[in-house]
Amino acid sequence: MRLTSFYPVICTSRIDETRAFYTDLFGFEVTFEADWYVSLRRPGPPAHELALLDHTHPTLPEAYRFPVRGLLLNIEVEDVDAEWERLVERGGLTPQLSLRSEDFGQRHFIVADPSGVLVDVITPIEPSAAFAEQFTDG
Structure with missing residues (x-):
């Protein structure tokens, strides 16, 4: 396909x-x-x-006519700190997860859209040694 x-x-x-x-x-x-x-x-x-x-x-289909629930959209950006400032500090969005760095290789924060969809704004960072081995090539 x-x-x-x-x-x-x-x-x-x-x-x-x-x-x-x-x-x-x-x-x-x-x-x-x-x-x-x-x-x-x-x-x-x-x-x-x-x-x-x-x-x-x-x-x-009628059995599926419900608003979205449980969806998380990842948006990768070059500079998550700049987006935090633009969207949260200046833009007034309420963070659902505050800006932070994760051992698994992300610096990110999460906001919600008006439908309740979570939007995870991410800049990839170097993972800790414990997580680095879990990544595959490609």
Whole structure:
């Protein structure tokens, strides 16, 4: 199989607020918009895609028409400290996890979007010796 695209679709009751979160704070652009679906793309390279879907829309099987729960999106950036300042200190977002360095090789913090999706903003760092052996080549 040759993939031509792969992206998450967030099922939400808060399409407008969630669209604004990703466009205003993370640089995504709207490529399609209806009252029940928004397609977002962050120009690249590489380009990144994300979509938002009204969780009550009949395109979803009825048994699955619920808002998103338990989703964590990782966004890797060059300078997580600068993003902490921009998004939390100046931007007023409430951290769900404060900025910190992890032995497993990440400096990161977590915020939540209006739909309750956690957004983990990460800069990779050197892992501790205990974790370095667990990484594979590639």
